[in-house]
Amino acid sequence: MQFTINRNAFIKKLNDVSRAIAAKTTIPILSGLRMELTQAGLTLTGSNSDISIESFLSANDEKNALLVTEPGAIVVPAHIFSEITKRLPDETMTIQVNNETLLTTITSGQSEFNINGSDANTYPHLPDITAENQLTLNANVLKELISQVVIAVSNQETRPILTGVHFIINDGKLMAVATDSHRLAQRKLELGELPKDVEYDVVIPGKSLLELSRMLTDNMNDITMRISDKQVLFILGDTSFYSQLLPGKYPDTTRLIPTSANTTIEFEARTLLAAIERASLMSHAGHNNIVRLVLNPEQQSAVLSSNSPEIGKVEENLAFVSLEGASLDISFNPDYMKDALRSFGQSTITIGFTAALRPFTLEPSEDHEHFIQLITPVRTA
């Protein structure tokens, strides 16, 4: 195997693939980077037990300056190989593998590295996910959806299914839901072109979605999503992102969301976020991480407070857009509120309360259909 390639073009794809390569792994071959060279181009593969990423450098793309001398395949230790390619002196580099010893020679300018490679045939095969029914998603919309729902994913392994996001596709629509049983986030999308009889019900690990979202950039074309029994595949141009699906049935979450409210208040999300951040300074200093919100629609007042006996206390009269319904005295974890508020960006939001001990909802004031956050309050005294 031998090729010469533009170093920057190579490093860009290598960075993508490296996201799937764990520094520590119980399967030694997975600490490696797989390279497969054909006359058409070079394919890089990285994988861990949860996700796999494959990226292609075409011999036809001038930017790659890829010169294929001898096709072949090799696995090299990913970390040191990546460090080497980034520090080489020249614009291009040549990689040459001795097919018998698997010794891999990397040359660039006056610098020559020799590292020990491994047999590419010992590297696990990636699944073949056929394209019978594929979804097309806008990269920015997918990135937004992920950021809105992953905040509610559980990081406790006691109920593994809750570490994933529930994707339900039917009737030309996609619904994504996550809950850690203290809070819930739900986002809906219309899928224009999809036939109405296509139905999927899968749970994608939250960590996989977070890693995927880091690869989604503004200048990206639409993303293709393919689902099989055990895997989901996202295709981002020349790069394929595979994730395992979580086995098991996700709990029914539809009944958790209240359909009416006794007290509603509207805020600029950013204003409320700043106040919650201030109040949480005090709640974090104390033993229980709780802030208290007292709403008085008659007096049109909303007072946020927190109290840490050892350190001190904070109280703030909140600025709001509107306040209606019954008066209320409620306490909650400010960190859940911060995560939820950040997911709304600059918008005006409506918070709907049923009672002091019942979950409350946050929705964009402009759109009560597609996005909702739910937070369970904390019982005090």
Next chain:
Amino acid sequence: MQFTINRNAFIKKLNDVSRAIAAKTTIPILSGLRMELTQAGLTLTGSNSDISIESFLSANDEKNALLVTEPGAIVVPAHIFSEITKRLPDETMTIQVNNETLLTTITSGQSEFNINGSDANTYPHLPDITAENQLTLNANVLKELISQVVIAVSNQETRPILTGVHFIINDGKLMAVATDSHRLAQRKLELGELPKDVEYDVVIPGKSLLELSRMLTDNMNDITMRISDKQVLFILGDTSFYSQLLPGKYPDTTRLIPTSANTTIEFEARTLLAAIERASLMSHAGHNNIVRLVLNPEQQSAVLSSNSPEIGKVEENLAFVSLEGASLDISFNPDYMKDALRSFGQSTITIGFTAALRPFTLEPSEDHEHFIQLITPVRTA
């Protein structure tokens, strides 16, 4: 005590003073920020066992927008107080202390915090360092000097004196030296205005100098340096930086520096640094962190290599400016070389070797008088 102040001006000085405040300390009062208010202005003080920083916000400086209502002094818990001031909603904030309970109220916009303060009289006094003989140093020159010598400071507490930098002032000159017994860095300065009979011989902790150098910025006026028996004081405009001196006598380092060389080679510091960084990828992967340099003046060749039996090897023909003297085969720790090379910036440097097992020197080719780095090689096989 009560005052109102511009929040950004306050935060700027608070950030400086906070450098001296440790998150964890065995002396509880030192986890606090001391504030002392007079009609002239507000003084902030932070301290740990090694350094103390004091900064003044003048009532006469319009930018501070300081309104002194009632003079007084208080110590507040530094970390939470700092977080609070940074998150307040308004441009100004008012701080009011109940002189009996020491409860400290911070108000800004609609936000009100109450935190428990401590008696300012229980805070340790800073030393009084009189101005009989003070040195004036350019801020950029001092910053450069610190960056050049601290790299050779020892971080081993077995010989505490070597964790400091030796400052010798006499004959209108300043010499700063540090060594960890594997390498040495020495920088000399001419001190224009200082009377020739002023002599000092002190050891300043390397950590103090590093912290000081982080406060030295480009747009700063000259720094004043005052030395007493146990303390050194650097005055940076409105801010005073105090450091303990290390007790004991620094070893004589003048005889360690060779005065002649059998092999000399000139490099662009940046070019050699890049090659050393590449070679160290391999030396770091192996068990012993060594690179090998083979110089052959007859063939005008310089070859850098490193070898890690498990991972692989690297070899590079180095580009140099000139090479003279006897041929040489020498091995050294590439990390010492990297630190040393970075301290030369963009300049051309001359490396002088005596023999394979004797320390070698690095100096700017343009100036063999004021700055020298010394590295001890490693014995192999």
